[in-house]
Amino acid sequence: MTYRARGRAWDVLTAIIIFNLAGFILLAFKSSPIDDQALHMAIFTSAVYVISYIIMISFFKQCDKYITLLIFALSSIGFIMLYRLDAQTAIRQVQWFMLGISAFFVILILSRYMRGLDRYFYIYAVVSVALLLLPMLIGTIRGGAKNWIEVGGYTVQPSEFVKLLFILATASILKEKRSMKELLPLMAFAAICMGILVLENDLGTMVIYFAVFVIMLYVATSNIIYVLGSLITAGAVGYVAYLTLGHVRTRVEAWLNPWADATDRGYQIVQSLIAIGSGGWLGSGLGLGQPYIIPAAKTDFIFAAIAEEFGILIAVAIIAMYFILIYRGMKMALSANDPFNALIAIGAAATLGFQTFVIIGGVIKLIPLTGVTLPFVSYGGSSMVASFMLVGIMQSTVIQPKPSGEVYEKEIIGERYSESY
């Protein structure tokens, strides 16, 4: 690492800290008497960033520190916006952030000792399906989707965590050249997962699983027929769903013309667009807009809330930051040493990227709205921790497991992979 490069990363961190401090201090001084809690938040979150960053550059030198910095920047905007909307939510979000980043480090540490993760397709598959089925058995309904379970007073969304297993399972099969017949178990597994998600009404997550699956399938096989076949099947299924499922049709109609029913079915999207239109290029200013008018402003629609108070330019910058995040994720795939790791990095980057597209696209009415979270920004424990875990497995792909014997050494350095492709 050159001095220049080190300097640049620290500059970025400094900028993030200044932004973070400025946001919270502004919120602190907005109320009278001065809101001490906001000042505590400012200091605490900044400290968490600095400490996490030092851990990152000290112990995980191979990893991409800019990805971590991007996550800090995004989460900081999220914290500030959530604090502005509701202080308690923001405090809980910081707790989720700490849990998430801990999980991230644990994954990085474990990856030094774990190897042969590509051998357990059936375990991943069975656990995935079991976890996805849980909400149907003991779940609670939220926002029309039955995809939550209660664990010790907290609600958990298993489909967020299954993303991880789904990527591992898919990569385990696709790491080698497979015949059509060998791919069948994977196809069946993917179909079952998506089927369960449809039954649980979690359409947004289903679409993400589908897109990630198709992307990984294409990258591994280069077979455009698989991609086209999947897209055609999806189109047909989607059309049938539109014709038969009332709530799918409602969403499509609310997307095509939200103004036709602006107080009921189109309400969310209309309020979201109005918020985006009300903010202006530079936004109304933090604390000076009325983002609490937007329904689900803390979760699904946080992007509209940010656009209102921080402005269109910051909203564009956020989209750009997500793109840089997935760009750097995919770059890890390019430098990975074997197909399994490459596929995992691609899967994780594609999951985060596509999820971002689905929710921002829904909020700005580019595509029909499906309720998923904006990674690292929307409020939600499952989403925060699962997103960190995705970045964890993405980053772990560049960590060489510690050699623990001759056999393994050969396996990893040997010609096996290059032969199979």
Add this chain to the structure above:
Amino acid sequence: MNRIKRNTKQVLAVFAAVFMLLIGYLLYTYFFQGNRLANSYYNKRITQKSQEVVWGDIKDRNGEMLAVSRQKDGQWVRDYPYGKVTAHVVGYVDPKLGRAGIENSQATYLLGLNNGVLEQAVQRFVFHELHGNNVILTLDYRLQKAAYDALGNRRGAVVAMDPRTGEVLAMVSKPDFDPNNLAALSDKDALYNKALQGTYPPGSVFKVVTLASALENIQDIDSQTFTCNGYINVGDYKLSCSGNKAHGQLDITEALGVSCNTTFASIGLQLGDKLLSQTAETFLFNRTFAWDDMTVYASNFPKEEQITDDELAKDAIGQGKVTVTPMHMAMITSAIANDGDMMQPRLVKAVENSRGRIIRRFNPKRYAHVTDKPIADEITDMMVSVVTDGTGKSARISGVDVAGKTGTAQAGGQQEDHAWFISFAPADNPSIAVAVIVENAGTGGVQAAPVARKVMKQALILGYE
């Protein structure tokens, strides 16, 4: 591995495209719809903000106050000095009825919602009161009053605009209402701005569109002679001239002058449905205009695959299923006056902050090119002879060439006809264009032309040139 890397790059390229699409659509939404979204009736920010901000004033182009915030018993109230005269343009803010007019469409400016942080800080800490911005309209109160008085107690609408800039100088809709006393409102229909939202059969004023189509598509139209027996049979349908009057032998200029239905129906049949509807679409029929300062309902020209001949004959003389708004008719008139260039009508000229400094100016915008200059000039000449020798004599102004066209549109059933008049003056260098409709009043030449004349004359006296 190499293949994986290549495919990864492709996937990345797709992601780059998708994210560019997100950014592009966000910018598009904000750039082209942001203003309308922010001013939306459903924007609760406006209702909330009106409680803490003093609404800005609305003025006409000469600084005449049309809406002001006044202090009354320690509270700010909205006052409309000219009440009924400017009611539909200026609009109102009412807890029960909502918002309308400029008070609605410019609410973000009037409330200073898009003021910068600095401006807000100055107001908060220096003046200790938040003030919105003032909106300066293109309207000229003196012309507005002339149009308002000329229409009198009759139902209808008047639109006057500068054909060169699209600036709306007067816009009246009757019946009217008193925005200072909305509680006394008995008929909610009075709230409705007929100039923008009333769709009427145009009758013979539509003949200028048919004429434009004929001049464009029929080569020898100028040398054709038509024979009018007072009616024409199209299939089983008998279409007759006003009062079944037989006009005899006439050319196209004379046909426009006497507004001969028979001749224009036969021109319509000569053109055929394709060409006529093409010209109508060029003149922006079947299009809703959603601009930041006004929304104009779509005028209608039938779009069916096959229009039967009797329908086509009716359409060509502005009957049948053809409908038009007074604003759209004023736009068409202005386009002919302005060498075929249709300017976007505008109500807002500028926005100034609470201390009188202009912060935003709106410039003329060419909206569409509807016909070429030679055709526009030829139509103008024919419209001049409508006023000198034809049905529009009551719009004559001494010393000035006026171009005009009358319309007497069947209103359906036993109702009296709608009286239309479109005109502009001076014909060689037009500075004002007017469209007038008087509902169920009778013939255009008698009922509507004098109204247009008064407005044009007032404009010329006031020095619009």
